[in-house]
Amino acid sequence: MGAQVHGTQEFNESKRAEIEFSDEAMATVQKLISNYPEGKQKSALIPVLHVAQAEFDGWLSPEVMDYVASILNIKAIEVFEVASFYSMFNLKPVGKCVFEVCQTSSCWLNGAEDIIKYIEKKLNIKVGETTKDGLFTLKVAECLGSCGTAPMLQCGASYHEKLTYEKVDRLIDSYKAEGKRRSYTDKDYKNTL
Numbered sequence: 120m121g122a123q124v125h126g127t128q129e130f131n132e133s134k135r136a137e138i139e140f141s142d143e144a145m146a147t148v149q150k151l152i153s154n155y156p157e158g159k160q161k162s163a164l165i166p167v168l169h170v171a172q173a174e175f176d177g178w179l180s181p182e183v184m185d186y187v188a189s190i191l192n193i194k195a196i197e198v199f200e201v202a203s204f205y206s207m208f209n210l211k212p213v214g215k216c217v218f219e220v221c222q223t224s225s226c227w228l229n230g231a232e233d234i235i236k237y238i239e240k241k242l243n244i245k246v247g248e249t250t251k252d253g254l255f256t257l258k259v260a261e262c263l264g265s266c267g268t269a270p271m272l273q274c275g276a277s278y279h280e281k282l283t284y285e286k287v288d289r290l291i292d293s294y295k296a297e298g299k300r301r302s303y304t305d306k307d308y309k310n311t312l
């Protein structure tokens with residue numbers, strides 16, 4: 120086992136022993152690693168972390184990061200360095216649906232701040248928090264590359280653009296009705312404009 124990385128969470132040996140990809144996820148991971156030359160498996164780290172995050176409840180625990188390190192034959196701290204750099208990776212438990220509201224220039228000019236406040240009020244949480252029922256987490260993000268259809272938010276692989284309060288209401292209702300964990304690797308993403 121590599122060096123243990125705690126991040127903001129405690130490393131737990133017995134939890135670590137239980138961490139294992141499903142056969143399907145492992146096949147995806149092996150395919151990702153095979154895209155790179157022998158000895159350069161670290162290059163697959165980011166896509167492998169996406170698979171890991173989707174597989175293990177939407178976040179990367181110290182045990183999951185240690186597991187990923189063992190598969191890529193790198194140090195756990197190398198996994199942590201990458202996972203803690205990108206806002207798309209969660210280092211603490213999150214809700215099934217993570218709303219990432221863009222707050223950069225175009226979105227900000229088009230009312231992102233009001234949308235964030237509206238979601239906070241509607242879900243009764245602040246940015247960075249998760250609803251008591253474990254369904255929603257609210258985050259803010261920097262430009263998500265959809266500036267022409269601002270303001271927008273991302274939830275897993277889905278983009279929801281030209282947001283209004285009414286659209287936010289509909290979004291929350293539909294994700295609630297679905298009750299499903301959303302991730303960046305979803306194939307059934309549902310962009311709305």
Ligand code: FES
Nearest residue numbers: 221226263265266
């Ligand atoms: S500024 Fe929001 S997507 Fe670019």
